[in-house]
Amino acid sequence: MRVTLLGIIVSVVGLFAGAVPAAAHHGAATFDTGKEITLKGVVTEWIWANPHCFLKFDAKDETGAVRNWAVETQNPVAMTARGWSRSAFKAGDEVTVKLEPVKNGEAVGRILSVLLPNGQSLVAVGPQPAATPAQ
Amino acid sequence: MSLHVKRLIVVTAVLSMPSWATLAQTWNSPGLSDQEFKSMPPGGQAPRRDLAGIWDAGFDGIGILEEEAKREAARPPFTPLGEQMAQRNKPGNGPRLVPVAQINDPLSILGDPSGFPRLVMFEFRPVQIVQTPDQVLMLYMFEKRYRVIWTDGRTLPQNPDPRWYGYSVGRWEDDSTFVVETVGMDDRTWLDSSGDPHSTELRVEERYRRVNQNNLELTVVINDPKVYTKPWMARNKLPLRLMPPGTDLMEMIPSASEAQAYQRGISSKTK
Numbered sequence: 001m002r003v004t005l006l007g008i009i010v011s012v013v014g015l016f017a018g019a020v021p022a023a024a025h026h027g028a029a030t031f032d033t034g035k036e037i038t039l040k041g042v043v044t045e046w047i048w049a050n051p052h053c054f055l056k057f058d059a060k061d062e063t064g065a066v067r068n069w070a071v072e073t074q075n076p077v078a079m080t081a082r083g084w085s086r087s088a089f090k091a092g093d094e095v096t097v098k099l100e101p102v103k104n105g106e107a108v109g110r111i112l113s114v115l116l117p118n119g120q121s122l123v124a125v126g127p128q129p130a131a132t133p134a135q
Numbered sequence: 136m137s138l139h140v141k142r143l144i145v146v147t148a149v150l151s152m153p154s155w156a157t158l159a160q161t162w163n164s165p166g167l168s169d170q171e172f173k174s175m176p177p178g179g180q181a182p183r184r185d186l187a188g189i190w191d192a193g194f195d196g197i198g199i200l201e202e203e204a205k206r207e208a209a210r211p212p213f214t215p216l217g218e219q220m221a222q223r224n225k226p227g228n229g230p231r232l233v234p235v236a237q238i239n240d241p242l243s244i245l246g247d248p249s250g251f252p253r254l255v256m257f258e259f260r261p262v263q264i265v266q267t268p269d270q271v272l273m274l275y276m277f278e279k280r281y282r283v284i285w286t287d288g289r290t291l292p293q294n295p296d297p298r299w300y301g302y303s304v305g306r307w308e309d310d311s312t313f314v315v316e317t318v319g320m321d322d323r324t325w326l327d328s329s330g331d332p333h334s335t336e337l338r339v340e341e342r343y344r345r346v347n348q349n350n351l352e353l354t355v356v357i358n359d360p361k362v363y364t365k366p367w368m369a370r371n372k373l374p375l376r377l378m379p380p381g382t383d384l385m386e387m388i389p390s391a392s393e394a395q396a397y398q399r400g401i402s403s404k405t406k
Contacts, residue, residue: 030235030405047400049393051243054400070400077260077276077387080165106404128169 031110032103040096044068046089050075053084055111057095067107071099073124083129084122093117160381166261166276167191167376175376178348183310186264186271186343189378190351196259196373198328199228206256206327209367217362220332229329236406240330241323244398246391249278250324251300251317252339255355256369257328261384271305271313276384284315295319297335308342315341326357327369334361344372351375 041059054072061067073079076086089095096115102108111124123129167175172193195202207230213221225239226232241247249258260276269287284305295302301320308314317339326333337359344352355370357363 047396049396050387050389051394052397052401054397056400070404072397072401075387077165077385080163080385081168102405104405108401108404 030102031100033100035100036098036112037101037109038096038098039069040094041069043089043091043093043095045091046086048076048086053079055089055095055097055114057097059097069097069099069107069109071097071109071111073111079124081128082123084124088122089114159379162383163385164261164378164382165385167193167378169194172376175349177346177350178377181311181345181347184307184313185266186313186345186351187266188380189261189263189382189384190375191261191378192259192353192373192375196375198257198259202370202373203229203327203329205371206369207329209369209371210331211363211365211367214360214362214364216334217332217359220334220362221330224325224330224332226325226328226330229327229331231330234405235402238402240328241325242389243394246389246394247323248280248299249389251282251320252337252341252355252357252369253324253327254278254280254282254300255341255353256326258387259373260387261378261382263384271315277387279386279388291316291318297321299324301339311345313343313345315339315343317341332362333357333359336361349377351377 039057039059041057043055043057045056047054047056052072052074053076054070056068056070058066058068073084079085094117098112098114099109100112113121113123113125115121172191198206221231224231225237227235227238227240227243238244242249242253254275254277258277262276263274265272265274269285271284271286273282273284275281280300282300282303284303286305289304291304292302295318297319299321301317303315303317305313305315318337320333320335320337320339322333322335322337324333325331337357340356340358342352342354342356344354346352352372352374353370354368354372356366357369358366
């Protein structure tokens with residue numbers, strides 16, 4: 001009984017834990033801050049690395065042409081604290097990416113959130129979503 | 136005592152436990168969550184002359200946003216030489232921030248070591264402090280780097296050959312305050328993420344005050360008369376919290392190959 005109760009309490013506390021301010025990126029001047037676009041696409045590569053992780057995916061533009069996007073997040077430590085992981089994406093995954101593009105029109109930006117095929121949403125900005133995940 | 140009251144006591148007792156108790160013996164921890172950091176209880180009186188343990192400065196340790204603003208507000212004017220040196224540095228953060236493609240940060244672009252004192256100004260992630268009879272060792276999560284602070288009574292070297300992390304000696308000012316003096320730092324490194332420069336004549340004082348069992352404060356004073364017109368406080372009582380024993384930390388190593396991959400994948404396309 002006590003174990004169960006502890007488990008429940010830890011879970012409930014976990015729900016309310018975590019709230020890190022949105023971390024600033026280096027190079028913030030490059031991005032079109034405040035502009036949001038949402039693209040459906042297919043993952044080609046997920047680079048889990050410093051100084052920033054980045055996701056590459058193919059998506060059609062308004063003319064129907066496919067562009068390969070490269071969109072960054074924070075570093076692996078910060079993303080782990082948000083529940084992301086090295087295995088969050090694999091090539092071929094269909095994803096819906098909400099992103100903030102760069103100002104120069106290239107297919108580059110930074111991720112705000114990603115909707116996975118299973119309905120799970122990975123959020124890259126704003127308050128930390130939950131307690132630090134244990135492994 | 137009714138079952139209801141007993142349950143209430145158990146609930147109260149569990150909620151009173153340090154929140155980090157649930158984290159012990161986990162692998163690959165990214166550090167305390169913001170909630171864990173903010174809700175850390177004092178944990179009792181500070182042990183005498185003891186800094187041992189893993190300490191986490193939380194979000195402020197990263198040294199951007201509010202901490203960056205506080206640092207910039209505290210920084211005195213550059214000397215003319217300091218102004219020239221600052222203009223050469225093209226940072227990705229701070230008041231002289233440039234677009235990604237123009238950044239020349241030796242840490243993020245070249246994969247150079249962060250160096251000291253930048254290691255406690257920027258990406259100051261959890262640090263394990265180990266005390267031996269003659270040394271205090273600082274084992275940093277960021278870069279998986281260490282520093283040796285000699286406590287054997289030696290004096291700092293005269294005209295030292297510059298090193299990325301300088302030469303450090305430490306002493307206990309009282310039972311809860313450990314003071315570290317560092318000289319001989321390589322001037323290729325930046326002071327912080329804002330591209331503030333320093334010379335090899337830089338002297339840094341770190342002051343670690345153990346407030347109680349679970350809380351430590353770090354104050355850092357920069358003294359570099361070639362670059363800054365007066366000494367200044369770059370960290371002012373930065374709070375650190377004690378992480379549970381048994382915590383295994385993630386690696387956070389800014390490698391050159393990963394920096395190149397980022398430049399190819401992102402930076403080069405933002406010009």
